[in-house]
Amino acid sequence: MKRCQIGDLVLVISAHPEWSGMLGKVLVVKGECADDPSEWTFDPPWMWRGYELTAPDHCLRPIRPNDGQDETLTWAGLPNKETA
Numbered sequence: 001m002k003r004c005q006i007g008d009l010v011l012v013i014s015a016h017p018e019w020s021g022m023l024g025k026v027l028v029v030k031g032e033c034a035d036d037p038s039e040w041t042f043d044p045p046w047m048w049r050g051y052e053l054t055a056p057d058h059c060l061r062p063i064r065p066n067d068g069q070d071e072t073l074t075w076a077g078l079p080n081k082e083t084a
Helices: 072-076
Strands: 009-012 023-029 040-043 060-063
Touching: 023 060
Parallel strands: none
Antiparallel strands: 009 023, 009 060, 023 040
């Protein structure tokens, strides 16, 4: 099952160590089957030494808005009002 969809803003969570933490917008599936993409390209293209870089779907985490509660609250808790 693929994580990303065309147009998603993504965070690289693994692949090559120097790419971890990079942000990009996925553009095109570079695989034989769109249901099981092997590689994604990016907009704007990620280039290295004249080659366009791609990343496997399992190395990317999509960043999408959601209607749910902020995940930070699950580990940080609700802010407390301090009295001075």
